[in-house]
Amino acid sequence: MNQEETPLYDSLIQFAEQRPISFHVPGHKHGALFHNEDILRCAAYLDQTELSGLDDLHAPEGIIAKAQQLAAAYFGAKHSRFLVGGSTVGNLAMILGTIQQDEAVLVQRNCHKSILNGLELAGAKPVFLAPEYNEAKARYTHPTPHTVYDAIKMYPEAKALILTYPDYYGTVFDLKSVIDAAHAANMPVLIDEAHGAHLQTAESLPMSALQAGADVVVQSAHKMAPAFTMASYLHVSEESTVPVGIIDRYLRMLQSSSPSYLLLASLDTARKYLATRTEENMNELQQAVESLRSLLAQSDCWEVESPDGDWLKIVLLVKPDYQPRQLAAELESHGVYPELVTDRHILLVHGLESLTQDELQRLREVIAAVGSSYSKRTPVHEVRLFTQPITELAISYSEMEKMQEKFTVWQEAVGMIAAESVIPYPPGIPVLTKGEIVTKQHVEMIQLWKNSSISFQNERIAEGMLTYSK
Ligand SMILES: Cc1ncc(COP(=O)(O)O)c(C=O)c1O
Incomplete structure (x- = not known):
């Protein structure tokens, strides 16, 4: 399929260009009622509804079906679905479509709340796999493969294995071996890949969950790709034993009956963007991110973690006598906004294109200034949370x-x-x-x-x- 095509986006533009007279929802009437809000009027240009020719997310046959097929072809899925409620709705639907009341399911304990909410809605019996504490990174990462293998042996009746890959910080593990072990025990593997929609853009990035053989994968396109907030994908693999029909049924229940075409169009264009990144683009980007890491390493306030997975995630491991929240506030006061601050880390999420020279110059000034007028704290003692590798509620x-x-x-x-x-x-x-x-x-x-x-x-x-x- 031609990944340069964006059938959904193009049809919305063509539709808007006819200057149609609206006797339908939405009430902004192609933006005309945003009298003084020019930027909203611009966004409203594509904010359509299920009019003739614009298809229907809940029963797609036209431009949405085509856009989803292009996504499936690019990501290597049998079926791809566009989500307008974030990975949150994807996680709920994949769990509800796979697990029933009182059924056991193996699940990584440090998962997003949407996974736990899905398990509660399904009435499942979660078996939690504790993540390992990584001393060098000063945080929990993922369960060891041995924890997963032990759990598969202890709970052969489990209906699925649910993992997060990569984690927020871009850390990955040998997902393929774990998936192979689950499949050997006839367990489908559901992956929350909210942070990994971009993994197939470069060889130097980790293998994607679909490439590793996962059955169902959910990705927040809006996190790492150019898509609007909430726009996400759900993919079902060629070999999946989880039927797509049942996931579709839950998506029809859980997603709005008026899904935003702005979000849908951005899923169409985000897939084209990802599919048309070249190895050269990505090599240049990787070098630019490396230089940025070196620049950040000039500060005395933190160590810059070496990436061991997704190199677009820049993790600043704050020295124990600095307070990360205060350093982040200083960065913000200079107009630099990190993604996440914990008791030890500041996480910067780099985009899929390099910063401009102007942005780099601003960063140089900020990095030189940050932490200079700072009263150091007494290092806090660390607390370990997950003492047992496998637990139940x-x-x-x-x-x-x-x-x-x-x-x-x-x-x-x-x-x-x-x-x-x-x-x-x-x-x-x-x-x-x-x-x-x-x-x-x-x-x-x-x-x-x-x-x-x-x-x-x-x-x-x-x-x-x-x-x-x-
Ligand atoms: C691992 C993980 N899964 C799922 C989600 C939910 O994603 P969304 O915001 O697209 O609903 C998040 C959000 O931060 C996340 O970090």
């Missing part, structure tokens, strides 16, 4: 439904069952998930992150959390 999701929740202060929370997940955001990976027993380490970790000004998506996090009381 203390009670099932269906039991939780019958129990009453109450608010418990931190001093009394240890030993109780969590009735809510505690979620630092970003990255949206629960430190404590609903149904787990609260441990001393959880409480210490939450306090440590609170003291490092990490934001949580929980009310009253300073005082305590919801727990179950029978």
Whole structure:
């Protein structure tokens, strides 16, 4: 298929150019009602609905079907689906389409909350695979292959293996061997590849999950490719034993009946963009990112991690006596906005094109200035969270439904069952998930992150959390 084509985007442009008279939704009437908001009027140009010739995401036969086929051809899938609710909706649909009530499923514990929400909606029995703590990186990465192999042996009845690949920081592992082991046990592998839509643009980037043989893969196009926020893909592989029909059924339930054509068009053009990157483009980009790493390494405030996966992720490992949140605030005060700040890291996500000379000059000035007027802190002690490699919830999701929740202060929370997940955001990976027993380490970790000004998506996090009381 010709990857230069963008059938969906082109049809929307042709449609708008006819200057049609609108007797239909949306109410902005091709943007005319955005009287004083020129930029919104511009965006509204492509914000169409399911008019003749513009197809229907929920029963595609025309331009959307063609655009999805082009995506499938590029990514190497049997079927690709366009998502307008982020990888979030893709993760929910792939789980609901694969796992039923009370069925066991092997799942990487440090997964995004959408995976855990999917498991709860399905009423599944999650078997958590703890990630390994990487001392050099000062963070959890992924479960070791041995943890996965052990879990496959211990739970041969599990209906799927769910992993995140690559992680937020671009770290990868030998996914192919793990997938082969799961397939040998007849388990389909579902991959949250939210951070990896761009992996097929260069040989020097890690192998994509589809290339490694995954059955269903979800990618946030908006994270690493030029697509609008929420625009994402779901792919089903040629060999997948998970039928696409059932995933489609859930997507029809979970996605809006009025999906945004702006998002859909950006999925069409993002696929063309990715498919037409050349090896030369990507080699130049890799060199530019390397130079940027060297520039960042001139600061005394952090070490720049050497990439061992996705080289577009630049991880600054902040020295223990600096406070990452304060350094990030300094960067922001100079107009430089990082993606993520933890108690030890600042993550910069490089785009698929090099910075301009002007941007580089600004960065040089910022890097020279950052941290200079800074009072150092006493290094914080580290807390280890996942002490057991393979764990289950203390009670099932269906039991939780019958129990009453109450608010418990931190001093009394240890030993109780969590009735809510505690979620630092970003990255949206629960430190404590609903149904787990609260441990001393959880409480210490939450306090440590609170003291490092990490934001949580929980009310009253300073005082305590919801727990179950029978
Ligand atoms: C690993 C992972 N999976 C899924 C998601 C959800 O993606 P989206 O924002 O596209 O819904 C995120 C968001 O940050 C994520 O980091």
